[in-house]
Amino acid sequence: MDEQLTLYDYGPIPETCGLPGVPARVTAQHRDRYEIVCPAGPAYARLKTGAFHTGEGSFPTVGDYVMVRNNETGDSQILCTLPRRSYFSRRAPGPVPKDQAIAANFDYVFILQSMNHNFNLRRLERYLALAWQSGAAPVIALTKSDLTPDRSAFLAQAESAAPGVAVHAVSARTGEGIQELSPYLTSGKTLVFLGSSGVGKSSLVNALAGEELMVTGNIREADSRGRHTTTYRQLIRLDSGVMIIDTPGMRELGMSEASDGLESVFADVERFLGKCRFSDCRHAGEPGCAVRAAIDAGELDPVRWESYRKLQSEAQGRREMLRQKREWSKGVAMSNKLRKKMREG
Numbered sequence: 501m502d503e504q505l506t507l508y509d510y511g512p513i514p515e516t517c518g519l520p521g522v523p524a525r526v527t528a529q530h531r532d533r534y535e536i537v538c539p540a541g542p543a544y545a546r547l548k549t550g551a552f553h554t555g556e557g558s559f560p561t562v563g564d565y566v567m568v569r570n571n572e573t574g575d576s577q578i579l580c581t582l583p584r585r586s587y588f589s590r591r592a593p594g595p596v597p598k599d600q601a602i603a604a605n606f607d608y609v610f611i612l613q614s615m616n617h618n619f620n621l622r623r624l625e626r627y628l629a630l631a632w633q634s635g636a637a638p639v640i641a642l643t644k645s646d647l648t649p650d651r652s653a654f655l656a657q658a659e660s661a662a663p664g665v666a667v668h669a670v671s672a673r674t675g676e677g678i679q680e681l682s683p684y685l686t687s688g689k690t691l692v693f694l695g696s697s698g699v700g701k702s703s704l705v706n707a708l709a710g711e712e713l714m715v716t717g718n719i720r721e722a723d724s725r726g727r728h729t730t731t732y733r734q735l736i737r738l739d740s741g742v743m744i745i746d747t748p749g750m751r752e753l754g755m756s757e758a759s760d761g762l763e764s765v766f767a768d769v770e771r772f773l774g775k776c777r778f779s780d781c782r783h784a785g786e787p788g789c790a791v792r793a794a795i796d797a798g799e800l801d802p803v804r805w806e807s808y809r810k811l812q813s814e815a816q817g818r819r820e821m822l823r824q825k826r827e828w829s830k831g832v833a834m835s836n837k838l839r840k841k842m843r844e845g
């Protein structure tokens with residue numbers, strides 16, 4: 501634990517909830533103990549007894565901002581979880597099905613697919629829907645670009661499936677494209693990574709960090725005991741001030757949703773997305789709109805379409821969505837400029 505850093509190094513502090521305490525961010529979660537960082541620095545914390553068992557209020561997860569009461573002699577007490585600007589959750593097992601957050605308050609969802617047999621447009625679309633639903637902005641990274649002579653075909657396919665979303669070809673091995681990601685890698689931003697196992701998530705994180713933070717496939721194969729394998733949930737802060745949430749739950753989310761979850765929930769709607777004539781189609785009567793055409797042809801239930809739209813907007817709230825979109829298009833514009841500059845130079 502780095503003793504120097506305080507909450508101010510861990511992103512923007514949200515409004516508090518009025519309870520008497522100080523804001524903090526959850527940086528790691530153990531069985532029933534949390535690592536947090538407060539305005540005064542890092543500390544350990546536990547949930548206030550009884551405070552989270554009334555059914556109201558979300559249990560904190562990694563990345564969450566919480567209110568804590570400091571304890572001079574022991575672990576601080578977590579009083580409540582502050583509202584999230586984005587999160588991923590999974591259905592927690594139990595008699596009453598309940599959503600359990602597994603990562604919170606991230607700015608960008610990096611969706612990774614490698615440019616080989618792993619490349620799959622349907623899965624890409626599902627990841628995208630998950631990302632939009634989370635409230636954060638998706639960024640697509642097509643990995644292992646050193647393995648293919650034909651990046652442009654992969655790029656074109658991904659771009660058509662993800663209108664308006666930035667797509668980058670990267671190689672952790674050669675460093676190609678890594679520089680293109682710099683617009684997203686600014687101090688105070690939090691990132692999460694989605695992608696199936698072996699796609700190169702750990703390698704990319706290491707490339708971004710400039711050090712071997714994560715155990716990659718090579719080492720896992722060579723040393724199955726996994727020297728640095730993460731077994732708990734954590735938020736890693738790089739020297740650049742960029743934060744990465746890495747939790748086993750995120751990896752499961754990436755894999756399990758491929759067989760259930762959102763795929764089955766909105767597959768009927770999703771198959772019409774990304775097929776409109778205009779890549780920025782708002783599906784509000786524009787010519788060549790595949791969604792409208794499907795509704796008119798009776799292939800898509802308008803009620804389903806409405807609930808899909810609602811779900812997407814509810815996930816983040818109108819204002820927040822607009823703010824993020826603005827920021828995100830700034831990032832896209834910057835990265836496009838960069839890409840152009842690199843092409844020319």
Ligand code: GDP
Pocket residue numbers: 643644645646647670671672673674695696697698699700701702703704715716717718
């Ligand atoms: P993860 O399971 O998604 O974290 O994937 P890893 O980062 O562990 O990578 C899986 C395998 O792909 C390892 O053998 C890596 O060496 C390899 N790999 C990762 N990135 C690249 C890349 O850019 N190019 C090539 N050729 N191989 C890569």
Ligand code: ZN
Pocket residue numbers: 776781782783784786788789790791792
């Ligand atoms: Zn449309």
